[in-house]
Amino acid sequence: MSKVENKLIRRRIVNAYLSSVISISLVLLLVGLASMLLVNAESVSNYFKENVKVSVLLKPEVEDTEATEFKPDLDKLPFIRSSAVVTKEQGRLEMEKMLGEDFLDVFEVSPIPVSFDITLNAAYVTPDSLAFVRSELDKNDLVDEVVCQDSLIEALNTNLRKISMVLGVLILLLLFISFVLITNMMHLIVYSRRFTIHTMKLVGATKSFIRGPFLVKSAILGLFSAFLAILMLVGILFFIRNEFAQLFEVFQFDLLLQVIGIVVASGLFICVTSTFFVVGRLVSLDKDKLY
Numbered sequence: 001m002s003k004v005e006n007k008l009i010r011r012r013i014v015n016a017y018l019s020s021v022i023s024i025s026l027v028l029l030l031v032g033l034a035s036m037l038l039v040n041a042e043s044v045s046n047y048f049k050e051n052v053k054v055s056v057l058l059k060p061e062v063e064d065t066e067a068t069e070f071k072p073d074l075d076k077l078p079f080i081r082s083s084a085v086v087t088k089e090q091g092r093l094e095m096e097k098m099l100g101e102d103f104l105d106v107f108e109v110s111p112i113p114v115s116f117d118i119t120l121n122a123a124y125v126t127p128d129s130l131a132f133v134r135s136e137l138d139k140n141d142l143v144d145e146v147v148c149q150d151s152l153i154e155a156l157n158t159n160l161r162k163i164s165m166v167l168g169v170l171i172l173l174l175l176f177i178s179f180v181l182i183t184n185m186m187h188l189i190v191y192s193r194r195f196t197i198h199t200m201k202l203v204g205a206t207k208s209f210i211r212g213p214f215l216v217k218s219a220i221l222g223l224f225s226a227f228l229a230i231l232m233l234v235g236i237l238f239f240i241r242n243e244f245a246q247l248f249e250v251f252q253f254d255l256l257l258q259v260i261g262i263v264v265a266s267g268l269f270i271c272v273t274s275t276f277f278v279v280g281r282l283v284s285l286d287k288d289k290l291y
Contacts, residue, residue, distance in 0.1 A: 020182075020221060020225075021221065021224060021225050021228065023181060023182075024178070024181075024182055024221070024222070024225035024229075024267065024270075024271070025225045025226075025228040025229045025232070026229075027174070027177070027178035027181060027182070028178070028225055028226055028229035028263050028266060028267050029229040029232050029233060030174050030178075031171065031174050031175065031178065031229075031262065031263060031266050032229055032230065032233040032259055032260075032262070032263045033233065033236070034167060034170050034171045034174055035171060035258075035259045035262045035263070036233070036237075036255075036256075036259050037167050038164070038167045038168060038171060039255045039258050039259060040255060041160075041163070041164045041167065044160075045122065045160045045164075046122035048156060048160065049120075049122040049125035049153075049156065050081055050119055050120070050121065050122050050125070051119065052119065052120070052125055052148075052149070052153060052156065053117050053118070053119060054117075054118050054119070054120060054133075054146065054147070054148040055115055055116070055117060055118075055146070055147040055148070056074075056083075056115060056116040056118055056137055056143060056145075056146055056147075057113050057115045057143075057144045057145040057146075057147060058070075058113050058114045058115060058116075058142050058143060058144055059113065059141075059142060059143070059144040060113050060144070062113065062114050062142050063114070064085070064087045064088060064114055066114075066142065067085050067087075067114040067116070067142075068085055070140075070142055071083060071085055071116070074116065074118070077136065077137075078121075079120050079121055079123075079124040079129070079132075079133050079136070080118055080119075080120065080121070081118075081119045081120055081121050082118065082119050083116050083117070083118040083119075084116065084117045084118075085114065085115075085116060086114065086115045086116065086117055087114060088112055088113070088114055091112040091113070091114070091115060113144065120133065125153055125156075125157070126153070126157060127153065127154055127157075130148060130153065133146070134146045134148075175266060175270070178266070178270055179270050179273070179274065182270050182271060182274050183274035183277070183278065187274075187278045191278075191282065193214075197210055197279070197282055197283060201283065207279075207280065207283050210279065210283055211275075211276060211279045211280070211283075214275050214279050215272055215275055215276060215279075217275075218271040218272050218274070218275035219268055219271065219272055221271050222267035222268045222269075222270065222271030222272065223264065223267065223268065225267050225271070226263050226264045226266070226267035226268070229263055229267070230260055230263055230264075233259070233263070237256075
């Protein structure tokens with residue numbers, strides 16, 4: 001074999017490895033993004049739940065000062081995340097925006113009571129827990145009514161469960177697609193060395209001995225691809241931090257190590273497993289099929 005042919009073969013192998021690294025990195029990036037959403041599913045769910053507002057209407061005779069004095073006791077309740085007093089004047093201005101300035105002309109006395117806008121801890125934003133919250137708040141003599149959007153909360157919980165299931169299925173689908181793609185790429189890389197494999201068989205090398213170097217190379221390929229995918233993932237997260245600061249606060253970045261572990265494990269497992277089966281098939285081929 002001439003030097004020119006050797007150079008061409010080496011160039012093809014290098015190009016195959018480069019394209020494999022890029023392809024595997026992109027697939028692992030998708031796995032990393034989906035994993036980031038999945039491991040943060042609870043914090044994202046809590047973010048939406050803790051932004052659902054519940055109105056606590058006080059009795060008509062309760063004045064603003066009494067509501068302000070009642071606020072510290074309200075905040076001590078275990079299910080309260082935050083609370084804000086809505087005075088009669090604030091309530092009147094809000095109603096004017098919705099119904100017009102003349103809406104109070106039909107009343108001799110303003111019917112708008114003092115109220116609280118509260119948000120609940122995420123664990124209590126469920127239909128059963130809301131019933132408990134209502135009963136606890138109704139025990140207070142100042143409270144007239146607790147108003148919350150039950151249908152909205154039920155729909156929120158249902159949709160969040162569906163989103164978590166979809167993310168789980170998406171990750172499994174991405175892993176399957178990546179396994180197929182990487183298997184095909186590893187097949188091309190290993191197939192270019194089929195005659196080397198055949199020569200090793202002729203001198204009595206066992207399957208495990210032949211597989212060894214290929215498995216090591218595929219492990220290095222998987223680690224390097226995972227490293228590139230992690231760099232791209234971190235870059236995307238920094239972009240989100242700069243452009244969408246509020247969205248960035250939803251994610252718990254102490255879980256980033258779990259995502260990195262998933263990406264590295266996926267890269268190693270898929271590359272090594274696909275190489276194991278590809279080399280096994282090529283080792284089993286006879287000389288005629290190699291051509």
